[in-house]
Amino acid sequence: MELVQLLISGISQGCVYGLIALGFVLIYKATEMVNFAQGDLMMLGAFIAFGFINVLGWPFLWGFLATLAVMGVVGVTLERLLLRPMIGEPPFAVLMLTIGLGFILRAVAGAIWGYEDKTLSTPYGGGVARWGEISVGYENIAVVLGTLALCVLVFVFFRKTRVGIAMQAASQNQLAAYYVGIPVKWIFALVWAMSAMISATAGILVAPLSLINPIMGFVGIKAFAAAIVGGFGSLPGAFLAGLMIGIVEQFAKHGLPSGLEGFSETTAYVILLIMLFIRPEGIFATMQRKKV
Amino acid sequence: MRFVLKTRYAQDVDFFKHNGQRFWYALLGLFVFVAPFLLDDFYTGELSLVFIYAIAGIGLMLLVGYTGLVSLGHAAFLAIGAYAHAYFMTEGAPFIVSLIGATAVCVVIGAIVGIPSLRMTGIYLAVATLAFAQIVEKVLAHWESVTGGHRGMAVPEPEIFSWSLGTPRAFYFLVLLVLIGALFVALNLLRSPTGRAMIAIRDSEISAQAMGIHLARVKTTSFAVSAGFTGLAGGLLAHKIGYLAPDAFTILISIQLLLMVVVGGLGSMHGVIYGAVFIGLLPQGIAFLRESLPAGIGQIPGLEPGIFGLILVLFLVYEPLGIFGRWIKIRLFFSEFPLYRKSTYKRQKSYLRTERVH
Numbered sequence: 306m307e308l309v310q311l312l313i314s315g316i317s318q319g320c321v322y323g324l325i326a327l328g329f330v331l332i333y334k335a336t337e338m339v340n341f342a343q344g345d346l347m348m349l350g351a352f353i354a355f356g357f358i359n360v361l362g363w364p365f366l367w368g369f370l371a372t373l374a375v376m377g378v379v380g381v382t383l384e385r386l387l388l389r390p391m392i393g394e395p396p397f398a399v400l401m402l403t404i405g406l407g408f409i410l411r412a413v414a415g416a417i418w419g420y421e422d423k424t425l426s427t428p429y430g431g432g433v434a435r436w437g438e439i440s441v442g443y444e445n446i447a448v449v450l451g452t453l454a455l456c457v458l459v460f461v462f463f464r465k466t467r468v469g470i471a472m473q474a475a476s477q478n479q480l481a482a483y484y485v486g487i488p489v490k491w492i493f494a495l496v497w498a499m500s501a502m503i504s505a506t507a508g509i510l511v512a513p514l515s516l517i518n519p520i521m522g523f524v525g526i527k528a529f530a531a532a533i534v535g536g537f538g539s540l541p542g543a544f545l546a547g548l549m550i551g552i553v554e555q556f557a558k559h560g561l562p563s564g565l566e567g568f569s570e571t572t573a574y575v576i577l578l579i580m581l582f583i584r585p586e587g588i589f590a591t592m593q594r595k596k597v
Numbered sequence: 598m599r600f601v602l603k604t605r606y607a608q609d610v611d612f613f614k615h616n617g618q619r620f621w622y623a624l625l626g627l628f629v630f631v632a633p634f635l636l637d638d639f640y641t642g643e644l645s646l647v648f649i650y651a652i653a654g655i656g657l658m659l660l661v662g663y664t665g666l667v668s669l670g671h672a673a674f675l676a677i678g679a680y681a682h683a684y685f686m687t688e689g690a691p692f693i694v695s696l697i698g699a700t701a702v703c704v705v706i707g708a709i710v711g712i713p714s715l716r717m718t719g720i721y722l723a724v725a726t727l728a729f730a731q732i733v734e735k736v737l738a739h740w741e742s743v744t745g746g747h748r749g750m751a752v753p754e755p756e757i758f759s760w761s762l763g764t765p766r767a768f769y770f771l772v773l774l775v776l777i778g779a780l781f782v783a784l785n786l787l788r789s790p791t792g793r794a795m796i797a798i799r800d801s802e803i804s805a806q807a808m809g810i811h812l813a814r815v816k817t818t819s820f821a822v823s824a825g826f827t828g829l830a831g832g833l834l835a836h837k838i839g840y841l842a843p844d845a846f847t848i849l850i851s852i853q854l855l856l857m858v859v860v861g862g863l864g865s866m867h868g869v870i871y872g873a874v875f876i877g878l879l880p881q882g883i884a885f886l887r888e889s890l891p892a893g894i895g896q897i898p899g900l901e902p903g904i905f906g907l908i909l910v911l912f913l914v915y916e917p918l919g920i921f922g923r924w925i926k927i928r929l930f931f932s933e934f935p936l937y938r939k940s941t942y943k944r945q946k947s948y949l950r951t952e953r954v955h
Contacts, residue, residue, distance in 0.1 A: 402913045409910065415903075
């Protein structure tokens, strides 16, 4: 029973990683940029939802939708102000830029909402579902369902819609995409808006599990490891790798000898390093070596 | 722009291109030599911290600015250097032996981390080093028999042949000497075949390979040397902090080191020094700013990292060549006064193509 319980908490934690990794993959797939501030966008989304729902007292659904709208605007604004001048710059510069952006977002959130832990009130908070001896919090179920829904949504978006295919084209070759009439700049702005909204959703889903504070975005680094283990650029890969890391982490926390429990925090990184050693292209390979 | 007619080979490999440079560097040398006698102990200490940053920056610059490999985990090498040095000294090794030992440990670990770097590029490598740094942080916190765990570890006083270097002024000269030595080694490395190979790899990995450069060997060397310099800086930093704790070497330090080389100017050793001065003075500047701002804004907690991030972003967007690049432009403006062309250092933009298969 204990194992099943561990497995379940691992899955819900893994879904959190997978959800944030989804945002990474989305931006990378469509713009070939790596957004290190993904976790901080999630943090911002959670804070904004907290502002609408707890401070202003809006109903959960309205607060959720308003947060999505605000984060969409934030995403477009960030793209216009910071990322657009960087189109055509080396990927390293963009990486550094988003790291800097993460610092700024943390400072802004800390200045507005302070550094104390906050709890987001949700309609499903506190409830527990039981099957025999196994009990699962509603929050965990919400995370798993939300992640699955978003994964399917994004997958279908990239496969079936015109905009999604235009995004893939823009990422494969920016110049060629311009030539066939794809408004690459607007596509990028749209991608950032979508990614910010996904992060906000992640933030709202995660908020009941882990408290809201300006440093909650650091979980994004583990999610980033998940995105890479999954093969960076592969949506199912990111999700599966997130799950794997979440589950292994829970078992490590439980199974490591006393005094060494702290090392469970490094599970994601150990898995990442092992993966980079044996199969650098990730579970679902999307990279190939450059050929002359 | 000043062109020097080179008539001898010695002129080509000389550190200084002409006598004007010799004069200014001599003046700078004189200044750093008399500085500790003019400044009080606090500022002497701050200046030695700037020099320590610069030594670490030389290591990171070789890796990021000259080989084009990004590391988000250099704080780990700083930490390993600091702990190894403190451990060796506690075990009774003399100062110099211990410092060299700490550097050697970092070189070896850097080489081991560098080996997989052949298979990874760009972002993958950055994240692998980040993962490495996170693991090192945990190991330092838990390996209590060596590092003292979370309780921390005291660093013995530095002394050479029973001559104490504990006073700020003596320590300043020690650090200055190490910095000059490190600069000398780095500059020499850069004009050697290995250094040229590094630059070739940075500019194009494929063409470097086509010219017969052994990618794995050069990249691993670069990583090892870079880790060595950073470890050396770590050893000196241990004396500066006096008491080591694992939470002194977080990812924030790695990012601060990267900030230093980016803000200073990637791809030049001048940039390292400018960046180090910048990083060293920034906390003072922010403290000053806090006092002069109205109480409501000045007292916001967490202002400092935010300002760090803001500066990083502004530099990347508006002056990717860093402080050194800006200085070169200003110099060019005056030397060609009426004829300065704004596009001389225009950034070349390239359209990205994915390396993924679809």
